[in-house]
Amino acid sequence: MNNPFKDKSLYKFILNKYVIVSLFFVIWILFLDNYSYLDHRVLNKEINELEDNKVYYQEEIRKDKDQIKKLKNPAQIEKYAREKYYMKKDSEDIYIIEFEGDTLDKR
Structure with missing residues (x-):
């Protein structure tokens, strides 16, 4: 039983023990390890979302400080x-005029 691929250099290269171990290592690191590449991609996406939220909330804090x-x-x-809670003095009447398409800010 002769193997037709026995003399081919690619066949010898693929069956080389260093190539097999290296291939196993790469697959392990990319997919199976606790710190795999796929997990890092998910975590980096989460970090970017949290940084965007941080910028948004810092802007809201700045607006609130200005309001204070x-x-x-x-x-x-x-x-x-008067504007937000429609409070009035005892001698005043308040009339709220709504136009079509406008909505009141209800909190």
């Missing part, structure tokens, strides 16, 4: 209460 600075003035507190 404005609300230290009593006139601004009154304006905010």
Whole structure:
């Protein structure tokens, strides 16, 4: 029984013990290990999403700090209460005018 591939250099290269061990190692690292390449891709995507959330929340914190600075003035507190919570003085009447397509900010 003669093997026709026995003399071929590619056949010898593939059956080389170093190539087999190296191939096994690469497959292990890419797919099977706890720190596999696939897991790293998922974790990197998660990190990018969290960094985007961080930027968003830092911007919201900055806006809230600006709003707090404005609300230290009593006139601004009154304006905010009138606009957001529809508060009024005893002698006033409030009329809310809605146009078609407009919605109120309900909190």
